[in-house]
Amino acid sequence: xxxxxxxxxDAAGLVDCSACHLLVRRPAADAGHAFCxxxxxxxxxxxxGSIARTWAFLATAVLLYAPAMALPIxxxxxxxxVRQDTIMSGVIYLMTSGMWPLAAIVFFASVVVPALKVVALxxxxxxxxxxxxxxxxxxxxxxxxxxxxxxxxxxxxxxVTVLVALVRLRALALxxxxxxxxxxxxxxxxxxxxxxxxxxxxxWDNQE
Amino acid sequence: MKGTLLACHECDLLHxxxxxxxxxxxxxxxxxxxxxxxxxxSLDRSLALTLAGLILFAVANAFPLLxxxxxxxxxxxxxxxxxxxxxDQEAFGLSALVLATSILAPLAKLLLLAAVLLPxxxxxxxxxxxxxxxxxxxxxxxxxxxxxxxxxxxAMVKLADTADILPGPALYAxxxxxxxxxxxxxxxxxxxxxxxxxTA
Numbered sequence: 001x002x003x004x005x006x007x008x009x010d011a012a013g014l015v016d017c018s019a020c021h022l023l024v025r026r027p028a029a030d031a032g033h034a035f036c037x038x039x040x041x042x043x044x045x046x047x048x049g050s051i052a053r054t055w056a057f058l059a060t061a062v063l064l065y066a067p068a069m070a071l072p073i074x075x076x077x078x079x080x081x082v083r084q085d086t087i088m089s090g091v092i093y094l095m096t097s098g099m100w101p102l103a104a105i106v107f108f109a110s111v112v113v114p115a116l117k118v119v120a121l122x123x124x125x126x127x128x129x130x131x132x133x134x135x136x137x138x139x140x141x142x143x144x145x146x147x148x149x150x151x152x153x154x155x156x157x158x159x160v161t162v163l164v165a166l167v168r169l170r171a172l173a174l175x176x177x178x179x180x181x182x183x184x185x186x187x188x189x190x191x192x193x194x195x196x197x198x199x200x201x202x203x204w205d206n207q208e
Numbered sequence: 209m210k211g212t213l214l215a216c217h218e219c220d221l222l223h224x225x226x227x228x229x230x231x232x233x234x235x236x237x238x239x240x241x242x243x244x245x246x247x248x249x250s251l252d253r254s255l256a257l258t259l260a261g262l263i264l265f266a267v268a269n270a271f272p273l274l275x276x277x278x279x280x281x282x283x284x285x286x287x288x289x290x291x292x293x294x295x296d297q298e299a300f301g302l303s304a305l306v307l308a309t310s311i312l313a314p315l316a317k318l319l320l321l322a323a324v325l326l327p328x329x330x331x332x333x334x335x336x337x338x339x340x341x342x343x344x345x346x347x348x349x350x351x352x353x354x355x356x357x358x359x360x361x362x363a364m365v366k367l368a369d370t371a372d373i374l375p376g377p378a379l380y381a382x383x384x385x386x387x388x389x390x391x392x393x394x395x396x397x398x399x400x401x402x403x404x405x406x407t408a
Binding site: 039040102136147151205 | 213214215217218219220221222238239240241274275276278279281283285289290291293294297299301302305306309310338339341342345346349352355356358359360362363364365366367369373398399402405406
């Protein structure tokens, strides 16, 4: 795979179609929006409003993180009583029941990953806004991992869904979802949108 | 594909495409992003897997996924049970989200791919193919069946202490479906599809 003399598409006056990756000559500045001749998608040089949008989604995720962790995500009613579980109390319950690996999976996926995603994207945004040239390749890798891993945080939501579907033997036990769950789902979705709005090419722009 | 100019979608560097050995991958020389892979017979393989996926999808929804037995009480659940239950409990947002990510997105992706690959295989390119393919690719991050599968397994282990959890036929279909979906992603060569559209 030979790099065509280390030129970026942007420097060559070309735009890469985000949908079908056709390279199209950049339209004149006053020509308004252009569309890809092959697939019809709108041609944008970089993801529109990437920095602003990513900040907005990250802020949303951070704001929602507190209620997502503090509010109960499900309520279990059995003959011995009613218990409310938050994400953390669910993890602790798994630990005290001896299900260590499960507790680790849920803790990592639901508590650690969203927080790390926010930290990583914040770091990427700040580094891009300061025009940093520090370890571009590694930063791109960080972005890639971020995008790939994000969806796995949804596992807790699906666990609640399955429990709600199965445990409804009214006399014996009943599980119901609680508001913490939708807050948590919103956090995961926000971080996913944040990763999708960030344009990794910004890491490589401004080569002096 | 030979000699075409390609831009890395992660660092914007221009590259000239070269033919690859069977199973080879082309990576950006500057940032290591995957540019394209050599996928022979991609159209046939993707189409076959897509159709298999649709059949498995039907099976996975038609039969019970799991059943839980405590003393004499048995509760069955299908893929949709959770969505319906959440809706009944007035957790509307949650219900809609689970429906969208575990059922609608994968189904839409399979249907759209079938609608794109089938005519292409028959040598035709109706007008809807380009937008349909774009939508199918766009839905990719929102189809979370494999995460759902992990959720099912965690829930099963959680309940195993207090009840008998029995897998239903749909569970096996679901597991196969996830493998098939992964197969579709790896067999599908978007460049080949776009090239066909261009030469139309």
